[in-house]
Amino acid sequence: EELGGLGYAIAGLGGALDNATRARTKAAIYAATAALADAVPVDVADMYSAEAYLNLADSFKAQRGEGFATHPKLSFGDRTHQWDFAEQIGLACAEVAPEAAAEALQGDSAAIGFFDGMTRLVSDVMFALTTKRRKLGDASGRWADLLDFSTSNGVWSDANLGHRGKTFAVLAWALQDYNRPITYVPYWYDDYDFDSLAKKDSLPIPHNFSLVRSLGSVSGAPSDVVAILAGSFVRPFRIKSSGYLPDGFISHHADKGNDAALNAYGFAWLETNVKVASIVRGTVRGDSLPDAWFQTAAQYLTYTYSKVCFRGHLDFAFVGRSYSSDRLHAFWDASIVPVAATLASDFSARLPGPLLGRVTAVRDAAAGPSPNPAGNTAFWVSNAMVHRAAAGWYMSVRMRSRRAHGNENFDKINKCWHCGSGFLQARVHGDEYDQIRARMDWRALPGVTEEWRRDAMPETKGDMEGAGGNTFAAVASDGELGVAAFENSQHEAETMSYAAAASSNGYFFQSFGAVALGAGVRRVGAGEGAGR
Numbered sequence: 298e299e300l301g302g303l304g305y306a307i308a309g310l311g312g313a314l315d316n317a318t319r320a321r322t323k324a325a326i327y328a329a330t331a332a333l334a335d336a337v338p339v340d341v342a343d344m345y346s347a348e349a350y351l352n353l354a355d356s357f358k359a360q361r362g363e364g365f366a367t368h369p370k371l372s373f374g375d376r377t378h379q380w381d382f383a384e385q386i387g388l389a390c391a392e393v394a395p396e397a398a399a400e401a402l403q404g405d406s407a408a409i410g411f412f413d414g415m416t417r418l419v420s421d422v423m424f425a426l427t428t429k430r431r432k433l434g435d436a437s438g439r440w441a442d443l444l445d446f447s448t449s450n451g452v453w454s455d456a457n458l459g460h461r462g463k464t465f466a467v468l469a470w471a472l473q474d475y476n477r478p479i480t481y482v483p484y485w486y487d488d489y490d491f492d493s494l495a496k497k498d499s500l501p502i503p504h505n506f507s508l509v510r511s512l513g514s515v516s517g518a519p520s521d522v523v524a525i526l527a528g529s530f531v532r533p534f535r536i537k538s539s540g541y542l543p544d545g546f547i548s549h550h551a552d553k554g555n556d557a558a559l560n561a562y563g564f565a566w567l568e569t570n571v572k573v574a575s576i577v578r579g580t581v582r583g584d585s586l587p588d589a590w591f592q593t594a595a596q597y598l599t600y601t602y603s604k605v606c607f608r609g610h611l612d613f614a615f616v617g618r619s620y621s622s623d624r625l626h627a628f629w630d631a632s633i634v635p636v637a638a639t640l641a642s643d644f645s646a647r648l649p650g651p652l653l654g655r656v657t658a659v660r661d662a663a664a665g666p667s668p669n670p671a672g673n674t675a676f677w678v679s680n681a682m683v684h685r686a687a688a689g690w691y692m693s694v695r696m697r698s699r700r701a702h703g704n705e706n707f708d709k710i711n712k713c714w715h716c717g718s719g720f721l722q723a724r725v726h727g728d729e730y731d732q733i734r735a736r737m738d739w740r741a742l743p744g745v746t747e748e749w750r751r752d753a754m755p756e757t758k759g760d761m762e763g764a765g766g767n768t769f770a771a772v773a774s775d776g777e778l779g780v781a782a783f784e785n786s787q788h789e790a791e792t793m794s795y796a797a798a799a800s801s802n803g804y805f806f807q808s809f810g811a812v813a814l815g816a817g818v819r820r821v822g823a824g825e826g827a828g829r
Contacts, residue, residue: 300329304389323396326389327411334414337382338371339421340364356493362425362482376427380460383419387467390415398473416481419468423461424480426452431484431508433491434499441535443508444500450531452508455539456549456558458529459565465525466573469518479521487513519582526570530589536678536700541593544678545601549617553764554702557679557695559605560616560625564632567594571636578643591647595640599655602633604674604683607691608727609663613734614695614720615681618707626731634660673779673806675772680717682772682781684806691724692811694744694804696783698770711755712739714795717765719744719785719802721813744804746785746815748797748824755795779806787821797824 305311307322314322337343341358342350350358357363366376375381393411400408429438430452436442441449453461469479483489487507495502507513511528512521533540537551547563548555557563571594577583605612611628613620624631637660645653671687680696695717697703703717721744722730730737740750770783782803787796800818804811 298385300326300333300389301385303329304386304392307392308388323393324407326393327397327407330386330390330414330418331410334417337418337422338364338368339417341367344368360483362421365422366425366427373427376425377430378457379423379425380464383423383464384460386418387464390419390471391467394471394473415471419464420472420480421482423464423468424482424485426484431494432496433494433502434496441538442500444495444502448534450533450540451510451528453525454529454531456547456562456566458526459562459569462526462569462573465522466576469522472518475517475519477518478515479518484508485512486515519577522573523577523582523586526573527587527590529566529570530587530593541597542678544676545597546615546676546679546681547597550705554698554700555679556617556702556705557615557681558617559601560611560622560628561619562617567597568632568636570594571639575639575643588647591640591644592652594636595648595652595656598633598637599652599659603659603670604685605693606633607685607724610724610727610731612683612693612722613730614693614704614716614722616704618705620704620713620716621708621734626728630663634663672776673774675774675779677772680770680772680783682774682779682804682806684779684811686808689725692806693722694781695720696770696781697765698767698783699765701770702764709756710753714739714754715742715745715747718742718747718796719783719804721804721811744813746798746800746802746818748820750797750825752825778808780804797822
């Protein structure tokens with residue numbers, strides 16, 4: 298954080314610095330980057346004495362980043378969310394990099410120390426993978442079996458590319474050398490001995506295999522970044538997968554079922570890719586970006602976001618962990634319109650005429666899509682439906698099953714427990730839920746069939762709650778009318794004991810509104826006791 302503050306200062310964001318102060322700030326960034334890199338265990342050699350390292354029987358011990366990836370005192374979250382270490386120093390590195398490169402070429406030891414430190418902290422740490430996440434032939438892996446191209450899109454095929462992409466773009470610039478690779482961690486390129494990562498009896502390793510499908514041989518840092526991010530536009534092959542889903546939603550955490558991460562994770566992923574495209578616009582790398590880079594972002598803006606935003610407000614049932622955010626009321630103008638404007642002004646040649654027309658309409662529509670896109674939309678992978686009326690109202694329902702769940706929870710108290718339990722919203726002004734979420738009774742959400750309890754909701758911070766025990770959940774739509782239905786079978790995991798009811802629920806969306814019906818309502822859990 299202190300290095301981040303130095304970056305903020307030297308960038309002049311707090312006011313212009315005089316020459317002497319700027320020189321001292323730059324020297325502090327050089328020294329602090331080198332010192333921090335020495336303090337973080339990046340390589341295995343950092344963890345042992347010289348003699349112990351020499352005697353260590355580990356075939357991977359000489360690989361860069363291996364100490365960070367396997368360090369026993371670093372949490373799993375630390376070792377898989379590496380941007381927490383790198384993102385903070387990105388601005389500082391980007392600001393001083395051009396001067397540091399020139400000074401390093403002249404033999405300046407402080408500048409050389411800065412570059413070595415930046416390489417360790419960013420290039421090595423960001424690309425260090427834990428043993429399990431790089432294992433080949435493991436069907437239970439984060440991205441399925443990386444050797445099975447029918448189920449896996451490769452490493453990092455998830456919305457954390459929104460975080461990674463920002464750091465990668467900064468690193469490609471800060472390295473000041475478009476010929477060197479983005480990382481020297483060896484298993485990212487297709488000349489690595491991948492047999493060393495494969496489980497016994499795994500599928501054969503294909504020729505020119507790489508962990509990221511679109512990243513093969515070394516092409517230089519900017520091209521490597523473009524290749525990594527370009528691979529994120531491939532649609533997932535299976536249910537319970539991260540990615541740009543074929544129904545229009547964006548999913549990230551999918552261990553227990555697909556989530557709907559249209560704000561946290563998902564939108565950052567979409568937005569970062571557009572920003573990176575703007576950075577390399579007009580260069581050889583920018584010209585080489587695939588059309589899918591721009592068209593995927595445009596399609597999701599114009600299809601999905603124009604349906605789940607109403608009068609400028611983003612539906613909080615579809616925003617993942619940020620369901621309590623106080624920014625959802627301005628999401629259209631603050632988030633959607635700027636991305637649409639960039640696509641329309643800078644990348645119009647990459648968009649087919651009809652798609653460009655829709656993007657332009659989004660850009661020009663203040664405070665939400667106007668005219669209101671009336672109709673019914675079935676988000677069939679995500680067990681959700683949205684209904685909009687030309688008369689100016691909006692309704693949505695969010696269900697769950699073994700394949701999809703409601704909002705995930707990162708707060709101490711799991712208020713969103715029932716956000717996937719048939720949660721039915723109605724909006725006319727758009728702000729109906731925005732000013733009450735802090736005081737709302739989350740145990741009695743509209744459309745949910747459940748005991749109205751008064752006891753405390755569970756403390757399950759970090760859990761992805763709401764995946765159901767039911768197989769049946771379905772939506773069907775003709776574009777004007779729609780029906781959604783599911784077996785309201787409650788959560789199965791031991792920590793999910795708060796629910797008490799089960800039922801069969803149906804939601805019928807028509808021109809005048811929605812009719813919600815329930816049958817077979819019964820108690821399946823103790824709750825607060827029968828008779829309440």
